Amino acid sequence: MSKSSRNRNKRKGPAGTGSPAARGSSPASLSSFRAGRAVDSLAPAFVRWFDDGAPGAAATALDCLAAIESVMGRYMDRVAAADLTRLDPVILADALAADLAATAAVDDDDDRGEFVVAAVHGFVDFLAETDRWSGPAEQLADVVDLLSALLGETEDWKLVDVPVISDDDALKVFSGLPLIQRTTALLQWIGDAKPVTGTGALRTKDIEAAAACVGLKARGGPKQAGVPQAGNGGSEQPVPTVRSMYEVPLLAQVWEALARTELIEIGSTKAAPSPATAVFLAGGTADRLEELVFFVEEFLSASVLRYDPEQPWEVLVAATVASILLAAASEDPPRRDTVLDPRTGASPEERATVEALKAAAMSQLEALAGQGILAIDTHFRVPPALVRCIASTYEDATVLEDLGLLDIPDLDLDSEDA
Incomplete structure (x- = not known):
């Protein structure tokens, strides 16, 4: 098909x-x-x-x-x-x-x-x-x-137009993404198989090696008071100690995307690469591109849409990130200096809330930028080859409805134009 x-x-x-x-x-x-x-x-x-x-x-x-x-x-x-x-x-x-x-x-x-x-x-x-x-x-x-x-795949409405890019050009972009390169390193580290816990996570003693594959420093072990959470591998901070792989967000998100795309098969005692892994790593142009695109889409879902629907703040942060990504994938990307600025005349409480929301959203957006999915300079921009992934993941009526975005016609994030 x-x-x-x-x-x-x-x-x-x-x-x-x-x-x-x-x-x-x-x-x-x-x-x-x-x-x-x-x-x-x-x-x-x-x-x-x-x-x-x-x-x-x-x-x-x-x-x-x-x-x-x-x-x-x-x-x-x-x-x-x-x-x-x-x-x-x-x-x-x-x-x-x-x-x-x-x-x-x-x-x-x-x-x-x-x-x-x-x-x-x-x-x-x-x-x-x-x-x-x-x-x-x-x-x-x-x-x-x-x-x-x-199947609900009508073209009646679109928030973004997906540009036409040749498979060869798109594959160059996808294969060069830090996200793909780090995932490739993780798959190569997994080799034939790696042991997992009853929850499907990597064992504590394997966290340090797995985190290094995705560019992070973290080691598994008993929690130490005052030790920061896992961050960028280039940080000068002490190596944090975590009790579970799930305390290292990027590693957990990549792991979840690997499972969702069936690039790894997680059993009761071990995780092993599937036959699709060979295509992901070195398949023909069209087949490999399909696997890479599918993985990026599932990573975007795991990293942004894994919120608790019973927690309004989590929903609001996810909605903000998704709407900025959709706008960044459009022909008129939003300016960084105007996105989520408090409105003129806002009360101190409102300003505090907006600033907290902006900080939470920027943390996720900068993390995505670190994987090559987003460029942040004077504007937020999605590379043309990746627009298809943004559209596939977030331009969905059910996703938008769950995030409370269906009533925002243009997802206009620039406050000076609102």
Whole structure:
């Protein structure tokens, strides 16, 4: 599939191998038989195309094919001499609706509908990318628009425009990020495997070596009074002692992103690299870029969106950082000297609150700048190649709603223009 389609089912899909959520309940009919024959003829090529070496990808491809066959059986019920390489969007919409309605009565999995639509979307991507689509280009565009709309991926509104950058140029930028270089060092240190605790964290005695991989100084051990928390590796401060990997924020965030992207597999006693790690480290241009982009997106989520929704201050800080990043990714980035300045006439209490918020947000923004994700000079700017990651992570209606940002039309952060 395309990156979004593959990852939607392979990494985020609800269905595991052989699970009921992956299968439909096609009607026992001649159309169902014809659909099975048609899908089966494309199955080997689809699995090869789908399988990028990630754990479980081939099995997920088979689950997708089961869902596709169910929908296509209903599609063939509705049109004579149907050709699955040139789908009609109106008939496809009707077939999808019928399939989901028929299975809803017998399947309590709320995620199955998204999985089925994503599987069909992947099938259409497969037809297009392997030159098997036989219909007009306009018809393909209509089908893609339909499926994207059903998945909530419509282009009706955007906060930022993602620039078009070649894979070669983008890969140079991503591979040169301090974040990627430090993550690479951590993966190389992990080697075949490293022991973990019952919570999936690195052992205390391994914290110092792991922290060094990501440019930090910290050692594991009993907490010492008055010792500062882990900071920049170049600091002249004494090496801090921490009781857990989670007290070293950058290391914890990188670790979480590695787990989310399935670059490492964390078991009950050890963490080991997955086959996808080889692609991350030295894959072909397109495949490696996909892994790097996916990792940066998950790192952005782990570093900014891991707030407690029951803590208003944490939500406010996360919302401030996300809104500044979105603005920094736009064609009109915000000025550093005007962002979050207290308004004229603000009370001392209000000024104190704004200054505290500014300090908390700047701490996170400067940390992201240290990883190469953000440039801070007179303005806040996101490098063009990384705009896609900002848009993918934060330009999401659910994320914006949770942060309380949907009611801010332009996310205008410059107080002098407010």
